[in-house]
Amino acid sequence: MQHDLPASGTQVLRGLELFSGLPEVALAEILADAQIYELDKDTVVFRQGECAEHCYALITGRVRISQSDEEGEQLLVRFISAGEMFGTVALFTGGNYPAEGTTTLKSVIARWPEASLLRLIERHPRIALNILKVTGARLREMQERLREVATQRAHRRIARVLLRLHAQAGQSTGSGEISFPLTRQDIAAMCGTTLHTASRVLTDWEKRGLLTTHRSHVVLRRLKDIQSIADEPGI
Amino acid sequence: MQHDLPASGTQVLRGLELFSGLPEVALAEILADAQIYELDKDTVVFRQGECAEHCYALITGRVRISQSDEEGEQLLVRFISAGEMFGTVALFTGGNYPAEGTTTLKSVIARWPEASLLRLIERHPRIALNILKVTGARLREMQERLREVATQRAHRRIARVLLRLHAQAGQSTGSGEISFPLTRQDIAAMCGTTLHTASRVLTDWEKRGLLTTHRSHVVLRRLKDIQSIADEPGI
DNA sequence: CGCAGTGTTGACTGGCGTCAAGCTAGGTGG
DNA sequence: CCACCTAGCTTGACGCCAGTCAACACTGCG
Numbered sequence A, B: 001m002q003h004d005l006p007a008s009g010t011q012v013l014r015g016l017e018l019f020s021g022l023p024e025v026a027l028a029e030i031l032a033d034a035q036i037y038e039l040d041k042d043t044v045v046f047r048q049g050e051c052a053e054h055c056y057a058l059i060t061g062r063v064r065i066s067q068s069d070e071e072g073e074q075l076l077v078r079f080i081s082a083g084e085m086f087g088t089v090a091l092f093t094g095g096n097y098p099a100e101g102t103t104t105l106k107s108v109i110a111r112w113p114e115a116s117l118l119r120l121i122e123r124h125p126r127i128a129l130n131i132l133k134v135t136g137a138r139l140r141e142m143q144e145r146l147r148e149v150a151t152q153r154a155h156r157r158i159a160r161v162l163l164r165l166h167a168q169a170g171q172s173t174g175s176g177e178i179s180f181p182l183t184r185q186d187i188a189a190m191c192g193t194t195l196h197t198a199s200r201v202l203t204d205w206e207k208r209g210l211l212t213t214h215r216s217h218v219v220l221r222r223l224k225d226i227q228s229i230a231d232e233p234g235i
Numbered sequence C: 001c002g003c004a005g006t007g008t009t010g011a012c013t014g015g016c017g018t019c020a021a022g023c024t025a026g027g028t029g030g
Numbered sequence D: 001c002c003a004c005c006t007a008g009c010t011t012g013a014c015g016c017c018a019g020t021c022a023a024c025a026c027t028g029c030g
Helices: A009-014 A024-033 A114-123 A126-151 A154-169 A184-191 A195-207 A223-231 B009-014 B024-033 B114-123 B126-151 B154-169 B184-191 B195-207 B223-231
Strands: A035-039 A044-046 A054-060 A063-068 A074-080 A100-103 A107-113 A211-214 A217-220 B035-039 B044-046 B054-060 B063-068 B074-080 B100-103 B107-113 B211-214 B217-220
Touching: A009 A024, A024 A107, A024 A114, A044 A054, A054 A114, A063 B126, A074 A154, A074 A184, A074 B126, A107 A114, A114 A126, A114 B126, A126 A154, A126 A184, A126 B063, A126 B074, A126 B114, A126 B126, A154 A184, A154 A195, A154 A217, A154 A223, A184 A195, A195 A211, B009 B024, B024 B107, B024 B114, B044 B054, B054 B114, B074 B154, B074 B184, B107 B114, B114 B126, B126 B154, B126 B184, B154 B184, B154 B195, B154 B217, B154 B223, B184 B195, B195 B211
Parallel strands: none
Antiparallel strands: A035 A107, A044 A100, A054 A107, A063 A074, A063 A100, A211 A217, B035 B107, B044 B100, B054 B107, B063 B074, B063 B100, B211 B217
8 A cells, every 4th residue: 555655756746735834844754654655536535434543635536435324315515626635534533434535536545543632733733733724624615515515506506516616627728628527416415405406507508509518527617607597696 | 902811811721622632731821812891682793795804602601603695595503502612614714704603692702812822723733623523513504404404395404404403402311302592593594594484384383292382482392293294205 | 651672473475395207428347 | 320319308297285474462570
């Protein structure tokens, strides 16, 4: 499982939001504790309910975080892009992962045992601040999504989800391309609706030229119009 | 605004989740930076959109955190009980408060400027861990609520909200009393439904003897039955 | 006493979830 | 290279939950 470290391992760490702003010395220390490994597409990183013993960061690839209830209803919490941390919600609470992490592409992952991270924070409090910053931003996002699901129509939420994904992973190819496989099932699970509703809305928009989809590939063609759907209070 | 400090100020701090596990010396330091003041019932602590410059902790009383969108639709994010911290989502991001905080009882509040807290964390990383722990738990709760709103029926969500509030502030008087004013409007805004639906469901339950309500006062009579509504997948 | 805030109740309606059937593109094996 | 299979998607019909509109009851306060 242990992977050959790249020639300059600390260079890789520098790109992680988890360790931004840390001196080279600290990075070397962090690297020494890191477990770095590669996973194939569609592999489980951690399971919901499993005891949370690690903190993760994604070096390359993509990870899908989703939560299910007893009846199998699923919420897609978020997609993790390269450089982002994940699996940190249950950190320091001695609890279990509240969601599942799965790769959707071949991915390289780094992880640290909780105890190890704790020691690193003791020596470099900046790490804790970095985690706080990310966790705060995510908490804020969740509050917004919760409000949206509670008060807004399905098509408006779908528009917002698409824009959010585009902002997160538009890959700034200039175009409105969303750079990773995204099924309609995924879109539905992200905004709290059914595959059927998502499908109806998307085919409608495709007819109107707002976007194009092919298999699991989505391209937003008229960002302005989609934005206005996301903003319009009406109906 | 500055309030007379209680004789043993550090005793008060010891009860806050924000500073649990810190040595007496640290508490004295923290106290020196604290601004402690009292607010009347129904007073705004911070406004949504305001620049987030402080971190808050509630000494006594109760605070209501809510978020509104442009159209005035409101989500009740949570109630803060004595000892809990709040206003920390935007912390260290240089951003604005994503929600509004209002007292629902006469309250005593402590707060620290961001810069001051930053310095304290530098000297006592344990504080950052405390914040992380709380933020993690809240993020987890938000994920669950989001999944619930997205996939479950209104009456089931109402049952869960009542149980959650009871667990948080049941005051363990043995009975199922919820120890603070809670309007039906509030209940509706917490679980993402309308006052009307909440009213219908609650009067139904009251008829069936599951709970009693009078004005803004709620008492859960048959926790078991409410629990089973919260758990039942059916209909 | 009147008013404002809060809660109740009924009637209506429509968004969207559910059920069901069928399509299409790719992958796989013979 | 074709036959088959499956995952992913589309589309229609139907019905119900719960949101909307509307009117009234209750209570505490100025």
